[in-house]
Amino acid sequence: MLGTSGNFSAVVQRTPLRLAITSSSLPKGTLKASDILQCDEHGRVVGRARGKPSAETLLHVEIARRRGAGAVLHTHSVWSTMLSDAWASGADKDVASVAIQGYEMLKGLAGVTSHEHRELVPIVDNDQDMSRLARRVGETLEHYPQAHAFLLRRHGLYTWGETLADAERHIEILEFLFETIGRTGRSPSWP
Amino acid sequence: MLGTSGNFSAVVQRTPLRLAITSSSLPKGTLKASDILQCDEHGRVVGRARGKPSAETLLHVEIARRRGAGAVLHTHSVWSTMLSDAWASGADKDVASVAIQGYEMLKGLAGVTSHEHRELVPIVDNDQDMSRLARRVGETLEHYPQAHAFLLRRHGLYTWGETLADAERHIEILEFLFETIGRTGRSPSWP
Amino acid sequence: MLGTSGNFSAVVQRTPLRLAITSSSLPKGTLKASDILQCDEHGRVVGRARGKPSAETLLHVEIARRRGAGAVLHTHSVWSTMLSDAWASGADKDVASVAIQGYEMLKGLAGVTSHEHRELVPIVDNDQDMSRLARRVGETLEHYPQAHAFLLRRHGLYTWGETLADAERHIEILEFLFETIGRTGRSPSWP
Amino acid sequence: MLGTSGNFSAVVQRTPLRLAITSSSLPKGTLKASDILQCDEHGRVVGRARGKPSAETLLHVEIARRRGAGAVLHTHSVWSTMLSDAWASGADKDVASVAIQGYEMLKGLAGVTSHEHRELVPIVDNDQDMSRLARRVGETLEHYPQAHAFLLRRHGLYTWGETLADAERHIEILEFLFETIGRTGRSPSWP
Numbered sequence: 001m002l003g004t005s006g007n008f009s010a011v012v013q014r015t016p017l018r019l020a021i022t023s024s025s026l027p028k029g030t031l032k033a034s035d036i037l038q039c040d041e042h043g044r045v046v047g048r049a050r051g052k053p054s055a056e057t058l059l060h061v062e063i064a065r066r067r068g069a070g071a072v073l074h075t076h077s078v079w080s081t082m083l084s085d086a087w088a089s090g091a092d093k094d095v096a097s098v099a100i101q102g103y104e105m106l107k108g109l110a111g112v113t114s115h116e117h118r119e120l121v122p123i124v125d126n127d128q129d130m131s132r133l134a135r136r137v138g139e140t141l142e143h144y145p146q147a148h149a150f151l152l153r154r155h156g157l158y159t160w161g162e163t164l165a166d167a168e169r170h171i172e173i174l175e176f177l178f179e180t181i182g183r184t185g186r187s188p189s190w191p
Numbered sequence: 192m193l194g195t196s197g198n199f200s201a202v203v204q205r206t207p208l209r210l211a212i213t214s215s216s217l218p219k220g221t222l223k224a225s226d227i228l229q230c231d232e233h234g235r236v237v238g239r240a241r242g243k244p245s246a247e248t249l250l251h252v253e254i255a256r257r258r259g260a261g262a263v264l265h266t267h268s269v270w271s272t273m274l275s276d277a278w279a280s281g282a283d284k285d286v287a288s289v290a291i292q293g294y295e296m297l298k299g300l301a302g303v304t305s306h307e308h309r310e311l312v313p314i315v316d317n318d319q320d321m322s323r324l325a326r327r328v329g330e331t332l333e334h335y336p337q338a339h340a341f342l343l344r345r346h347g348l349y350t351w352g353e354t355l356a357d358a359e360r361h362i363e364i365l366e367f368l369f370e371t372i373g374r375t376g377r378s379p380s381w382p
Numbered sequence: 383m384l385g386t387s388g389n390f391s392a393v394v395q396r397t398p399l400r401l402a403i404t405s406s407s408l409p410k411g412t413l414k415a416s417d418i419l420q421c422d423e424h425g426r427v428v429g430r431a432r433g434k435p436s437a438e439t440l441l442h443v444e445i446a447r448r449r450g451a452g453a454v455l456h457t458h459s460v461w462s463t464m465l466s467d468a469w470a471s472g473a474d475k476d477v478a479s480v481a482i483q484g485y486e487m488l489k490g491l492a493g494v495t496s497h498e499h500r501e502l503v504p505i506v507d508n509d510q511d512m513s514r515l516a517r518r519v520g521e522t523l524e525h526y527p528q529a530h531a532f533l534l535r536r537h538g539l540y541t542w543g544e545t546l547a548d549a550e551r552h553i554e555i556l557e558f559l560f561e562t563i564g565r566t567g568r569s570p571s572w573p
Numbered sequence: 574m575l576g577t578s579g580n581f582s583a584v585v586q587r588t589p590l591r592l593a594i595t596s597s598s599l600p601k602g603t604l605k606a607s608d609i610l611q612c613d614e615h616g617r618v619v620g621r622a623r624g625k626p627s628a629e630t631l632l633h634v635e636i637a638r639r640r641g642a643g644a645v646l647h648t649h650s651v652w653s654t655m656l657s658d659a660w661a662s663g664a665d666k667d668v669a670s671v672a673i674q675g676y677e678m679l680k681g682l683a684g685v686t687s688h689e690h691r692e693l694v695p696i697v698d699n700d701q702d703m704s705r706l707a708r709r710v711g712e713t714l715e716h717y718p719q720a721h722a723f724l725l726r727r728h729g730l731y732t733w734g735e736t737l738a739d740a741e742r743h744i745e746i747l748e749f750l751f752e753t754i755g756r757t758g759r760s761p762s763w764p
Contacts, residue, residue, distance in 0.1 A: 002554040114319050115319070293727050367649070536676045
């Protein structure tokens with residue numbers, strides 16, 4: 001979460017959807033309670049608090065709705081940035097993904113019971129048009145119904161879980177796997 | 192110990208064998224005393240506490256019995272995962288091992304008095320069938336009577352010691368050596 | 383900031399220019415208030431405090447004047463040192479620069495609103511003659527009016543911001559990008 | 574200082590030489606005052622405290638006597654271990670050294686005033702015979718009168734300084750340079 005990167009949300013209410021989400025452009029190491037806003041499914045702030053929710057609120061809404069997630073976490077790490085790039089190049093970008101199989105650590109992902117599981121982490125091209133990007137994220141989530149996460153290309157990781165603890169565990173597991181794969185140099189296009 | 196990975200045990204009593212061992216599926220950064228269970232040599236919980244011991248309890252039992260270890264530690268690191276894979280590929284997997292020789296740090300392993308010592312860290316194929324895996328671990332321990340540790344392939348490290356402090360020292364020593372060998376790129380099958 | 387490397391400054395007054403700057407040759411982990419001196423635009427200490435300001439004070443003055451910066455930070459990291467060298471070699475050294483484009487993290491630099499932004503981080507040859515180096519830094523700042531930072535070759539990073547928090551954010555963003563580019567191996571002359 | 578590796582000393586008295594030095598085989602993260610012993614120039618414990626001084630005490634004595642050092646620090650890091658090996662191979666081992674030139678960080682070494690300084694860090698073959706190793710270290714110190722440090726091959730770094738703070742600074746500087754050179758892949762025999 002270097003600079004002001006990354007954002008977090010948790011579902012406060014399902015119907016209608018209410019997300020507690022971090023304000024835009026804050027360093028995450030010094031978050032205060034008042035830096036968390038409540039939004040509706042269109043990304044509009046509701047309630048008494050004023051402020052500007054994360055620019056990527058619509059992506060959180062897509063995930064909360066389509067996956068029934070209770071918490072969504074978005075982080076930027078060196079290894080996830082590198083893999084989102086190396087595995088996207090040279091392939092049909094709309095269906096690019098990082099394939100991870102054979103590692104015991106995969107069992108840390110919800111519902112996975114064997115290292116033989118094959119996890120596909122789809123890669124979505126980055127875009128500053130948030131409505132368009134949210135739409136593409138929605139399509140990707142439909143296209144990869146088993147995925148526990150996706151990568152925005154040269155941008156970062158989105159993962160989620162039933163609870164905030166589950167989403168945190170997913171980050172730790174995926175970052176471990178990204179670093180392992182990255183250091184091993186397994187990639188279709190690694191230089 | 193990312194996610195809920197890894198598990199720890201210590202021998203409480205030798206005859207009959209009683210192991211204090213971490214419960215299954217817990218994040219290790221927030222362990223409480225009540226997260227440690229007592230098990231017998233069949234991995235069954237004994238005493239008043241209720242809970243599910245680590246899924247890998249039978250491996251701890253094998254090590255405690257065959258090595259007379261007082262403590263057993265199992266961790267998942269990026270470098271041990273990478274080496275367990277790179278040194279296993281292309282070789283007869285049943286006898287695969289990481290060979291480490293010539294490093295002063297080897298003297299941190301119990302009973303080693305010279306950097307010229309050659310440590311063979313056997314690699315055992317990963318398996319979700321714990322009885323079968325425990326049997327194979329038992330055979331490996333017999334086959335490598337001098338080994339201070341073994342690796343489960345693409346899974347992690349098991350090491351042990353007379354005391355918990357000895358086992359901790361072995362982790363530090365082995366992780367240092369794995370990282371050094373891994374960064375140097377010494378491996379029969381490194382990409 | 384290993385050893386006694388690096389130095390920090392903040393503008394106390396614009397006209398005439400007054401900089402608060404770290405004393406020369408101090409380990410930065412144990413800075414006390416009395417280790418910060420006040421200097422004028424010629425790098426001379428003003429006010430009651432006595433001491434020797436950072437040897438690189440004139441570089442801070444150049445940046446404060448030409449960029450209107452409120453704070454200037456200079457650090458030495460492994461990745462910035464490596465990139466300052468790898469991207470300088472084999473090119474016309476007077477105009478060498480590290481080119482960074484396509485990363486979401488670029489949006490953490492002041493005024494940047496898209497990952498498509500192309501940031502050129504100029505590389506200035508290192509020099510122990512501080513007047514000459516300050517002059518060359520001044521020319522470089524004029525030549526790259528959009529740059530948020532520059533590198534001294536095999537030496538380190540200079541960046542700045544309207545506030546100290548902005549300059550800190552720039553360090554985090556640039557170090558992330560340097561590490562990502564460095565690990566990916568993108569460089570005109572990487573071995 | 575992983576495992577029980579490394580050892581520290583400081584000169585308490587010059588004539589006759591008295592060294593305060595860490596006891597043998599202790600984890601350095603939990604040192605107590607009683608873990609520091611006083612030795613004479615033959616490595617024998619003097620004073621009331623009982624215990625076994627570091628096995629490498631004679632190397633500390635050599636450095637204290639030949640360099641007039643006030644403090645001697647010996648550490649084991651991954652990068653120093655790797656460089657001590659990569660730069661030794663393929664060369665005449667008796668005169669092997671790591672050459673470092675052109676980095677601003679070199680100015681953190683005592684008496685160095687320009688990045689153009691060329692530091693030669695000699696590499697001495699490792700040996701469990703401490704009298705023989707001390708003799709070879711003595712010869713190396715004579716042969717490289719300007720050196721601020723030496724490496725034991727596949728073992729670790731020895732550096733020193735007029736004060737403990739100087740020796741600490743030398744460790745930080747040298748580790749930075751070793752990592753930079755190691756990551757850049759500059760070596761006569763890097764794989």
